[in-house]
Amino acid sequence: MYRTGIALLGTLLLLLAPLPRAHAQGQADAIPAFKKLDSIEARVQGCVTCHGQLGQGTANGYFPRIAGKPAGYLYNQLVAFRDGTRSYPPMNYLVAYLPDPYLKEIAEHFAAQRPAYQPAEKAPADPAAEQRGLLLATVGDAAKGVPACVACHGKNLTGMDPGIPGLAGLRTAYIAGQLTRWRVGERKAADPDCMKRIASRLSDADIAAVAAWLSQQTPRADASPEPSNLVRMPLACGSQR
Amino acid sequence: MSKTIRIVIALIVLALLAVAALFLLRPGLLPRTGAAPEASASTQIISKGEYLARAGDCVACHTVPNGPVFAGGRAMATPFGNLYVPNITPDDDTGIGLWTPDEFYRMMHTGISRDGKLLYPAMPFASYTQVTRDDSDAIFAYLMSVPPVKQKNRDHELRFPFNNRELLIGWRTLYFKEGEFKPDAAQSVEWNRGAYLVKGLGHCAMCHTAVNALGGSSESKAFEGGMIPNQNWYAPSLTSNREAGLGEWEINEIADLLQVGVSHRGTVYGPMAEVVYNSLQYMSDADTKAMAVYLKGLPQKDGAPPPTSQARLVNPEVMEVGRKVYVAQCAMCHGAEGRGQPPSFPLLAGNRSITMATPVNPIRMVLNGGYPPGTRKNPRPHGMPPFSHVLDDEQVAAVVTYIRVAWGNSGTPVTPSQVNDLRKLLPE
Numbered sequence: 001m002y003r004t005g006i007a008l009l010g011t012l013l014l015l016l017a018p019l020p021r022a023h024a025q026g027q028a029d030a031i032p033a034f035k036k037l038d039s040i041e042a043r044v045q046g047c048v049t050c051h052g053q054l055g056q057g058t059a060n061g062y063f064p065r066i067a068g069k070p071a072g073y074l075y076n077q078l079v080a081f082r083d084g085t086r087s088y089p090p091m092n093y094l095v096a097y098l099p100d101p102y103l104k105e106i107a108e109h110f111a112a113q114r115p116a117y118q119p120a121e122k123a124p125a126d127p128a129a130e131q132r133g134l135l136l137a138t139v140g141d142a143a144k145g146v147p148a149c150v151a152c153h154g155k156n157l158t159g160m161d162p163g164i165p166g167l168a169g170l171r172t173a174y175i176a177g178q179l180t181r182w183r184v185g186e187r188k189a190a191d192p193d194c195m196k197r198i199a200s201r202l203s204d205a206d207i208a209a210v211a212a213w214l215s216q217q218t219p220r221a222d223a224s225p226e227p228s229n230l231v232r233m234p235l236a237c238g239s240q241r
Numbered sequence: 242m243s244k245t246i247r248i249v250i251a252l253i254v255l256a257l258l259a260v261a262a263l264f265l266l267r268p269g270l271l272p273r274t275g276a277a278p279e280a281s282a283s284t285q286i287i288s289k290g291e292y293l294a295r296a297g298d299c300v301a302c303h304t305v306p307n308g309p310v311f312a313g314g315r316a317m318a319t320p321f322g323n324l325y326v327p328n329i330t331p332d333d334d335t336g337i338g339l340w341t342p343d344e345f346y347r348m349m350h351t352g353i354s355r356d357g358k359l360l361y362p363a364m365p366f367a368s369y370t371q372v373t374r375d376d377s378d379a380i381f382a383y384l385m386s387v388p389p390v391k392q393k394n395r396d397h398e399l400r401f402p403f404n405n406r407e408l409l410i411g412w413r414t415l416y417f418k419e420g421e422f423k424p425d426a427a428q429s430v431e432w433n434r435g436a437y438l439v440k441g442l443g444h445c446a447m448c449h450t451a452v453n454a455l456g457g458s459s460e461s462k463a464f465e466g467g468m469i470p471n472q473n474w475y476a477p478s479l480t481s482n483r484e485a486g487l488g489e490w491e492i493n494e495i496a497d498l499l500q501v502g503v504s505h506r507g508t509v510y511g512p513m514a515e516v517v518y519n520s521l522q523y524m525s526d527a528d529t530k531a532m533a534v535y536l537k538g539l540p541q542k543d544g545a546p547p548p549t550s551q552a553r554l555v556n557p558e559v560m561e562v563g564r565k566v567y568v569a570q571c572a573m574c575h576g577a578e579g580r581g582q583p584p585s586f587p588l589l590a591g592n593r594s595i596t597m598a599t600p601v602n603p604i605r606m607v608l609n610g611g612y613p614p615g616t617r618k619n620p621r622p623h624g625m626p627p628f629s630h631v632l633d634d635e636q637v638a639a640v641v642t643y644i645r646v647a648w649g650n651s652g653t654p655v656t657p658s659q660v661n662d663l664r665k666l667l668p669e
Contacts, residue, residue, distance in 0.1 A: 032573040032626065037582055045574060046612055046624025049631055060630060083307040090609065090627055093668035097518035097614035102621050 029053040040109045046094060047106075054115035061121065061171030070225045071104075071111035072162030076190070076239060078103040086187060116221045117169045123212050129205070133213025136206060140234075144201045147234035149214065152194070157217055159225040163190075163239030168219045175211035183207075190238030197235060283382070290383025293376050296528075297369070297442035298520035302326045312336075312390035317363055318471040322399035324363050332389035345381040346374055351419055359409040361397070362416070371422040371441035428538075435535030438528060443520075448476035448512065464539055468601070473666055474511040475601045477594060480542045487533075488541045495533035500524055501618040503584035507592055510611040511602070511669075518614035552646040555654050563643025566636050570628065571644075579648045585623040589644045596645055596652035603641050604660055607632070609668035627668070634660045 030052050034042040047066075052058050055067030066074060080086035082095045082103065095103065123130075135141065137157075140148035150157065152164050159166035167175065181187040182199035189195055202210070228240060280288070294300070303326050305315045313328035331338040337345070337355075344355045352366035353359060360366055372380075402408060422441055424433040439445050451467030466478030479487065487495050490506055497504035502517045509517050521529070552560070568577070574586040581588035589595050595603050612624035628637065634657035641660070645652025 030631075031570060034573075037585055037623075042585070043621055043623050046610055046626050049610075049626035049628060085307060089667040089669070090629075093609060094612055094624065094627075096612075097514050098612060098622075099615040099620055102615050105621065 029056065030058045040105060044106055044109060047110075050090075051110075052115070054113040055110040056113075056115035057118055057169060057171075059118075061173040062177065064171075064174050065118070065166075065169035066110045067113035067115050067169075068158065068224065069111060069165045070159050070161045070163060071108045073159065073165045073239070074107035074111055075104050076163060078107055114222050114224075117218045120216050120218055121171055123172070123216055126212075129209040130213060132206065133209040133211075136202075136210040137213055141201075141206075146198055146201050146206075149210065151232070151234050152237070154226040156219040156223050157214065158219055158223045160240075161225050161228045163237070164225070166225060167214050168217050168223075170215060172208075172211045172215045175214055176207050179207045179211065180204075190241070192236045192238050194233075194235040194237040286379050286382045287386045288383075289376075290379035290381065290386075292523070293372075293380050293442060294383055295520050295523045296438060297372075297380070297444070298516060299329070299380075301515060301519045302363075303329050309388075309390040309392070311384065311387055312392045314392060314395060319363060319399075320470050321403035322397070324361055324397050324399070325395035326363075327394045328390065328392050329384055330387055330390040330392075331385045332391050335391050335393045336389055337384065338389055340381075342378050342381050345384075346377040349377050349380075350421070352413070352417065359406050359413070361399075361406075361409065362412065365444035365447050367417050368441055368444035368446060370417075370419050371437065373421055376442075429534070431531045431534050432538060434528065435531035435533070438524075438532050439535055443532070445479070449479050465542065466597075468599070469512055472512055472669065473601065473663065474605065475597070475599045476512070477597055477602075478542075479536060480539050487537045487539070490537065492530060492533045492537060495536055496526075496529045497584070499532060500526075500529040500616070501584075502613040502616045503587070503619055503622065505583045506588075507594055508584070508587040508613050510606060510613060514611070514614040517616060522614070522616035522618070550646055550649050550651055551653050555642055555646055559639045559642060559654070560646075562636060563639035563641075564647075566632060566640040567643050567647075570631070571640065574623075574625070575644075579644065579650075584619075586625075590648035590650060596650045598653070600641055600645065600652070600655045600659060601663065603644065604637065604655065604663050605668075607637050607641055608660070608664055629664060634658075634664065637664075 030049050032045045032048055033053060034045060036042060047055070050058060050060070050063040051066050055065065057063060057065035057067075077086060078095055078098075079100065081088065081091040082098060084092060136146065137149040140146050140151065149167060152160060153167050154160055154164075157166060157168040178187060179199045179202060182195050183202065185196075187195075199207075233240065300310060302315060302317060303311045303313050305312070308314065309330070311328070311330045313326045315326045317324045317326055328336040330336040333339050340355055348354055348360070349366060349369045349372055351370065352362070352364065397404070422437045425436070428436075446463055448469050449464050449466055450462055451465060464479040466476055468475050494504045494506045498507060498509060499517065499521045502509050502514065502522065524532070571589075575581045575589050579588060579590035581590075581592075606625065608627060608629040610625040610627040613619070613622040615622055632640070637660045638655045638657040642654045644650065645655065
């Protein structure tokens, strides 16, 4: 009864509260907002200033879009941040004391969102790099033993269930940052760590080229991750088990 | 008696015996009591020890995050250098497998290790000295029952002269008083239980009593609050109504804060979230209430009414910047009038962790956000996002100033340089 009262009071306060004003940079959907206090939307307000209300990402290129990524991938990341096996202090701090079932619920919530993609960043014109990025992403580099991104991350770059993230909607800074961290061993996935094998075969120029090319791709907003299909994966990945 | 009758009687007796045997030996029937089989004495003492080890939060320091439980190795940053917490699993070579209950009790009670070395007071033996022999034995029995892990202890990396353990003799003379908890006959059993847990295993004084330059804290300042060294959070005073003094709180509000992590008066974040997550959420309702009763009864040291609002001291332009940020970013959850939506989103009006003398905690919350711990009674807490990338130092200072003085709050203004100092630290 009391709780219902609180919830009603909350709703009332909410109605009375002035509507959040849109920021000059158009970041309205990165400002705390929700309809019902006892809901997952209200509970994940801790995520919104970086990842946006629906996980669509924000103007800041380093904070990734998380909407629509496979729930298994998002859950693995939340657990890794909590346990410190993936290091990014602001995330490590936020989820440090959250139990598994709740992290799973948060992961499933964002995995189910299909917000529109943010407009792609303006990329500097560099035809050679563009060509190299296109090649790495769609064909791979057999000489270097690097498979195409699309072979695992999906032909629309929307990822693959259960553990491979979509790459569409990510910005250059984030993709290049992750590939570099993988190459130097700061970021790891479950063994066998296929991304480690791939990232260590890429040069700085490769990473810059493929990150820039990927950041320009915008699939349909309602596209979902591809179903798991172990047969065609060019490398074994621990996160797909 | 004819032979036939005797045979008949014998047969009847045999039949009865057979029926009795069938009845007694019938398969598949277990004792009908709904209760679980009674635990053996050793199970009981180990379970009690596990509960008490949780009350003492041993796991928080003696386990590397994500590492084997109680195997030690965790670096503990102190103002004097890094300490490496030892392995307390029952491994014979690298843990405490060869210890006896006597040696364990001596360590808990006096801070002297099995090999005679004086322990650094990062181990809260100044609190654990209050633990009874029975409870010490139970904790020891529990630690002996966990899987042994072979992991060598790492040497401490303390700077000169703190690497010399002989200095601890001086520290002990100044700051250590040995002695088991003595119940106060004038107080209730419940109060005494709470006092025992708070002062002993709970080792609350480690953070809630200020630590001086020598790493000591004096008894006369017990529970008066202090900065937590190397963590840069402020542990509020438990004896001041201007901070987290609990004189005005209801017992159930104090108990909720401790055990659930959120309450109608406030929410735990930062280091206290860790304590609730690893330790206090597991305390029984009775023990939680006992601690609340004891904490509420702590003598309040400042009887004077809190100062009135400092709003008039604030530059009106700063106040307006703060108000605008508040309306845009904060009011959704904390309400236009700062009443929050407790216990999901804490109130800010009249919340002393907002108004207390040091603004460290509210600044850190605005910069880094935070989630209360997910506990058995609140497994899906509501959270606050970071604003460090959205607001600059002036805006953070203005909004923290605003919430410290608005709605009759009696805090003082905050400067952008205070914000900048905390912005440089990693969130933790």
